[in-house]
Amino acid sequence: MARFHPLTVTHLHKTIRDAVVVTLKPDDPALFAFTQGQYLTFRHTFDGTELRRSYSICAGRDDGRLQVGIKKVQGGAFSTWANTDLKIGDRLEAMPPMGRFHTPLDPQSDRHYLAFAGGSGITPILSILRTVLKREPNARFTLVYANRAVNTIMFREELEDLKNHHMDRINIIHVLEQDAQEIDLFTGRVDAEKCALLFRHWVNISSIDTAFICGPEPMMLAIAGTLRDHGLQEDQIKFELFSSAQPGRVPQTVSAMAEDSAPSLTQARVVLGGESRSFETGKDVSLLDAALRNQVEAPYACRAGVCSTCRCRIVEGDVQMIANHALEDGEVAQGYVLSCQSYPITDRVVFDYDAAGH
Ligand SMILES: Cc1cc2nc3c(=O)[nH]c(=O)nc-3n(C[C@H](O)[C@H](O)[C@H](O)COP(=O)(O)OP(=O)(O)OC[C@H]3O[C@@H](n4cnc5c(N)ncnc54)[C@H](O)[C@@H]3O)c2cc1C
Numbered sequence: 001m002a003r004f005h006p007l008t009v010t011h012l013h014k015t016i017r018d019a020v021v022v023t024l025k026p027d028d029p030a031l032f033a034f035t036q037g038q039y040l041t042f043r044h045t046f047d048g049t050e051l052r053r054s055y056s057i058c059a060g061r062d063d064g065r066l067q068v069g070i071k072k073v074q075g076g077a078f079s080t081w082a083n084t085d086l087k088i089g090d091r092l093e094a095m096p097p098m099g100r101f102h103t104p105l106d107p108q109s110d111r112h113y114l115a116f117a118g119g120s121g122i123t124p125i126l127s128i129l130r131t132v133l134k135r136e137p138n139a140r141f142t143l144v145y146a147n148r149a150v151n152t153i154m155f156r157e158e159l160e161d162l163k164n165h166h167m168d169r170i171n172i173i174h175v176l177e178q179d180a181q182e183i184d185l186f187t188g189r190v191d192a193e194k195c196a197l198l199f200r201h202w203v204n205i206s207s208i209d210t211a212f213i214c215g216p217e218p219m220m221l222a223i224a225g226t227l228r229d230h231g232l233q234e235d236q237i238k239f240e241l242f243s244s245a246q247p248g249r250v251p252q253t254v255s256a257m258a259e260d261s262a263p264s265l266t267q268a269r270v271v272l273g274g275e276s277r278s279f280e281t282g283k284d285v286s287l288l289d290a291a292l293r294n295q296v297e298a299p300y301a302c303r304a305g306v307c308s309t310c311r312c313r314i315v316e317g318d319v320q321m322i323a324n325h326a327l328e329d330g331e332v333a334q335g336y337v338l339s340c341q342s343y344p345i346t347d348r349v350v351f352d353y354d355a356a357g358h
């Protein structure tokens with residue numbers, strides 16, 4: 001089943017020295033209709049090795065364009081290539097938009113959104129901001145945007161323009177790690193202490209309906225903790241993680257599991273694209289690897305439990321998911337798992353990618 005589809009690069013724009021905004025024209029636009037906050041997973045072959053990388057869409061739903069922002073990571077293969085070698089007219093391949101980093105829109109609502117972005121974490125937040133401004137005319141948006149210095153702020157001019165057009169609806173607080181600002185509170189790292197001070201002096205947390213957080217993992221955890229301490233419920237806080245410092249796979253857990261549960265083989269059945277395939281697999285093999293080894297073109301990108309591209313639903317049997325940086329508790333309770341991180345623990349398991357919206 002072909003999951004990747006061709007797109008042409010139609011425009012490239014350097015938002016800062018180390019980040020490029022790529023505008024794309026899909027051959028089949030219907031496949032790339034998106035919801036605010038979603039991401040695209042690209043594949044590209046470097047020296048004979050296929051790499052898959054996800055990039056969030058930064059355009060709003062009503063902007064009439066498909067656009068991603070790619071920040072160069074030191075020594076990073078895909079992001080460096082995108083920033084240095086990519087040209088207008090190049091052909092790329094991507095999976096249709098995925099991700100659940102959004103809340104349903106309601107044109108009647110007068111919600112107050114709070115967003116925290118760190119560095120390139122601004123991309124999905126910008127998509128949400130642009131969409132909300134258009135589709136929820138009474139909504140307000142407060143953005144806390146953390147960067148190292150002024151010259152590393154992605155989309156600085158775009159954000160200024162939005163603010164100038166919607167003075168009474170947008171509040172943007174730039175927090176810079178290195179550059180001193182007029183207000184001391186706006187200098188340094190966004191940690192739990194700074195969050196608490198922001199909530200005391202600058203953001204009325206009791207007026208917030210939903211908070212979006214996208215940035216480095218330690219910053220996200222600190223912000224989420226402070227939001228909870230200030231009364232926000234779990235379902236009011238939405239996360240998007242780009243990478244995790246924690247290892248995605250813990251081999252000891254799997255071998256320990258295999259030792260005490262004989263037999264170590266599982267009868268598996270996978271459903272994808274309306275078809276199902278059955279095979280035998282080891283309990284020390286992830287569901288994703290088992291599917292791929294049996295010629296099922298299961299979707300995946302990071303293989304580290306971060307992106308959720310490999311999400312599927314367990315419809316029979318049980319698995320152990322050894323890392324999860326992407327699914328919310330409610331999704332796990334409904335039987336959704338990350339197949340790259342899930343290992344069978346019962347003698348029969350049925351997992352379904354179609355039931356997870358693929
Ligand atoms: C759902 C999702 C959405 C994403 N959206 C965006 C986006 O909109 N814009 C964007 O620029 N990136 C985004 N990313 C991150 C992106 O997918 C890549 O991880 C990143 O560009 C690095 O890939 P690379 O091939 O250049 O580096 P690699 O060759 O994979 O890694 C090189 C080195 O950098 C480290 N590294 C990997 N990723 C990061 C990171 N994000 N930050 C710091 N160090 C890292 C690695 O540990 C390694 O040491 C997103 C990731 C996910 C999962």
Ligand code: FES
Nearest residue numbers: 301303305308340
């Ligand atoms: S492939 Fe990214 S979470 Fe499994």
